[in-house]
Amino acid sequence: MSRILPIVTVLLVIVCLWYVAAVKLNAAWVYDQAARAETPAPGFSELVGLTMNQERPVLPTPHQVGVELVKSTLGMQVSSKKSLVYHGWVTISATLLGFLIGTTAGILLAVGIIHNKAMDLSVMPWAIASQTIPILAIAPMIIVVLNSMGIQGLIPKAIISAFLSFFPVLVGMVKGLRSPDQMQLDLLATYSASKAQTFWKLRLPSSMPYLFTSLKVGIAASLVGAIVGELPTGAVAGLGARLLSGSYYGQTVQIWAALFAAALVAAALVAIVGLIEKRTLKRMGMAR
Amino acid sequence: MKDTTQNSASSPVIEARNLQLVFSTNDGPVQALKDVNLTINKGDFVSFIGPSGCGKTTFLRAIAALEHPTGGTLTVNGMTPDEARRKRAYGYVFQAAGLYPWRTIAGNIRLPLEIMGFSKADQDARIARVLELVELSGFGKKFPWQLSGGMQQRASIARALAFDADILLMDEPFGALDEIVRDRLNEEVLKLWARTGKTIGFVTHSIPEAVYLSTKIVVMSPRPGRITDVIDSPLPKERPLDIRDSKEFIEISHRVREGLRAGHSDE
Ligand SMILES: Nc1ncnc2c1ncn2[C@@H]1O[C@H](COP(=O)(O)OP(=O)(O)OP(=O)(O)O)[C@@H](O)[C@H]1O
Ligand SMILES: [Mg+2]
Numbered sequence: 001m002s003r004i005l006p007i008v009t010v011l012l013v014i015v016c017l018w019y020v021a022a023v024k025l026n027a028a029w030v031y032d033q034a035a036r037a038e039t040p041a042p043g044f045s046e047l048v049g050l051t052m053n054q055e056r057p058v059l060p061t062p063h064q065v066g067v068e069l070v071k072s073t074l075g076m077q078v079s080s081k082k083s084l085v086y087h088g089w090v091t092i093s094a095t096l097l098g099f100l101i102g103t104t105a106g107i108l109l110a111v112g113i114i115h116n117k118a119m120d121l122s123v124m125p126w127a128i129a130s131q132t133i134p135i136l137a138i139a140p141m142i143i144v145v146l147n148s149m150g151i152q153g154l155i156p157k158a159i160i161s162a163f164l165s166f167f168p169v170l171v172g173m174v175k176g177l178r179s180p181d182q183m184q185l186d187l188l189a190t191y192s193a194s195k196a197q198t199f200w201k202l203r204l205p206s207s208m209p210y211l212f213t214s215l216k217v218g219i220a221a222s223l224v225g226a227i228v229g230e231l232p233t234g235a236v237a238g239l240g241a242r243l244l245s246g247s248y249y250g251q252t253v254q255i256w257a258a259l260f261a262a263a264l265v266a267a268a269l270v271a272i273v274g275l276i277e278k279r280t281l282k283r284m285g286m287a288r
Numbered sequence: 289m290k291d292t293t294q295n296s297a298s299s300p301v302i303e304a305r306n307l308q309l310v311f312s313t314n315d316g317p318v319q320a321l322k323d324v325n326l327t328i329n330k331g332d333f334v335s336f337i338g339p340s341g342c343g344k345t346t347f348l349r350a351i352a353a354l355e356h357p358t359g360g361t362l363t364v365n366g367m368t369p370d371e372a373r374r375k376r377a378y379g380y381v382f383q384a385a386g387l388y389p390w391r392t393i394a395g396n397i398r399l400p401l402e403i404m405g406f407s408k409a410d411q412d413a414r415i416a417r418v419l420e421l422v423e424l425s426g427f428g429k430k431f432p433w434q435l436s437g438g439m440q441q442r443a444s445i446a447r448a449l450a451f452d453a454d455i456l457l458m459d460e461p462f463g464a465l466d467e468i469v470r471d472r473l474n475e476e477v478l479k480l481w482a483r484t485g486k487t488i489g490f491v492t493h494s495i496p497e498a499v500y501l502s503t504k505i506v507v508m509s510p511r512p513g514r515i516t517d518v519i520d521s522p523l524p525k526e527r528p529l530d531i532r533d534s535k536e537f538i539e540i541s542h543r544v545r546e547g548l549r550a551g552h553s554d555e
Binding site: 193 | 390404
């Protein structure tokens with residue numbers, strides 16, 4: 001209860017500010033209409049009423065977004081092209097595949113960096129450089145190149161999302177695999193342990209808390225990657241496509257509903273990773 | 289008396305001849321050990337004592353092949369330290385217990401056994417035996433954080449004993465513990481030494497601890513690290529805690545203190 005109260009308070013404040021902003025931003029259209037119809041400008045209470053349920057508001061009100069969210073998830077067939085569940089699943093599947101690829105790549109690169117001096121010196125600068133390229137610039141190129149090779153649909157989006165998610169995993173795992181201190185390494189040296197034994201028995205278990213922290217960042221980045229990957233495909237399916245078609249047709253309510261759906265998916269994915277983290281660390285005896 | 293004469297008659301386990309060890313650092317070379325000559329016989333309990341930075345840890349690590357001498361010779365069981373390590377000649381106990389938090393106490397003791405490839409049944413038998421030896425039977429299934437600092441250090445000694453190395457090297461194993469716990473652990477270490485007949489190298493900062501435990505006390509001094517005195521203890525092998533009030537004990541303590549002081553005034 002003591003944790004819920006502050007959250008609810010903050011939420012209420014945000015919703016109030018949102019309504020105020022909606023009235024302000026949507027008022028221009030009301031005045032415009034009044035001027036065109038050559039009727040006198042409406043008073044304040046009338047104005048508020050006229051800004052609450054516009055069809056193409058500059059800023060949709062919270063209840064408009066909420067209604068749209070419910071309508072497009074619970075209110076229609078999952079297979080419908082307007083269903084956010086359908087579009088959400090398209091995006092989630094690309095996110096999960098990309099996350100899998102990115103995580104695997106990140107872990108393998110980290111293992112390489114730990115064991116190989118040349119990789120240690122060469123991989124990191126490239127990995128950092130790769131993240132300084134704006135993803136919006138590189139995403140269309142990846143799509144075009146793969147398309148010319150006959151690869152379409154899920155894979156290109158997954159690759160873009162892997163491109164974003166490998167980096168936090170790489171950084172976290174390098175740190176985690178290097179976290180055992182000299183004394184622990186010396187102890188294994190007195191047993192004449194091999195590099196492989198040192199890796200499996202000491203480095204990998206030590207890196208687990210670091211791994212999970214970066215997995216949480218990584219899966220959120222994966223989702224961003226999948227959505228960005230949907231933008232240049234011509235808006236066929238996915239949350240990104242909903243955002244794009246919404247902006248083509250000025251459907252601001254649809255855009256905001258898709259945005260909130262994306263945020264909810266992100267929160268759910270991070271929460272699932274967090275749950276697995278808790279379970280794993282508890283089973284390893286590392287969480288009290 | 290009988291024990292010490294018998295020990296010195298037996299074969300040397302560790303032999304250092306004109307041992308030199310120089311670390312090259314960014315600020316130039318640091319001479320950590322200079323002209324160290326020492327013979328440790330089978331079954332000896334040797335303590336190393338001296339001010340901070342005199343090379344006690346470095347010497348122990350050189351025996352364990354964790355550091356490599358830059359001059360002189362060092363043999364363990366007649367082999368180089370590296371060969372001796374591959375033959376599982378010694379167990380090493382560090383100042384911190386360093387137990388893996390994700391393994392139980394039994395799992396931690398199992399670690400060296402897994403690495404060295406003992407069979408599962410053999411592992412279990414050995415774990416039970418060493419847990420009993422350090423009086424931790426019944427704690428095998430506990431995780432390290434469920435044990436006190438002293439118990440953790442005992443577990444780490446059990447881990448070093450599990451694979452039956454003849455030599456036990458301990459670098460200030462009880463340095464972080466309070467005096468009462470320390471006294472009890474010292475008694476236990478002596479019992480353990482009597483039961484197993486191992487050769488023990490023990491680094492300490494405490495004169496009473498060194499005198500109470502050892503058959504041989506090595507006094508060292510710094511800059512450069514060297515041995516200033518080697519004292520063969522006349523105390524009997526059987527040592528109750530109140531032996532520390534005996535005349536011999538006080539005499540040896542005095543000689544150790546003199547040795548430490550002499551090392552200082554040399555500068
Ligand atoms: N890895 C290293 N690189 C450079 N110099 C080192 C290294 N290890 C130890 N030394 C130096 O060698 C000398 C001896 O160090 P050592 O750790 O053996 O001392 P010690 O007797 O164990 O001291 P303490 O009682 O504080 O543990 C010191 O001057 C130390 O600075
Ligand atoms: Mg030391």
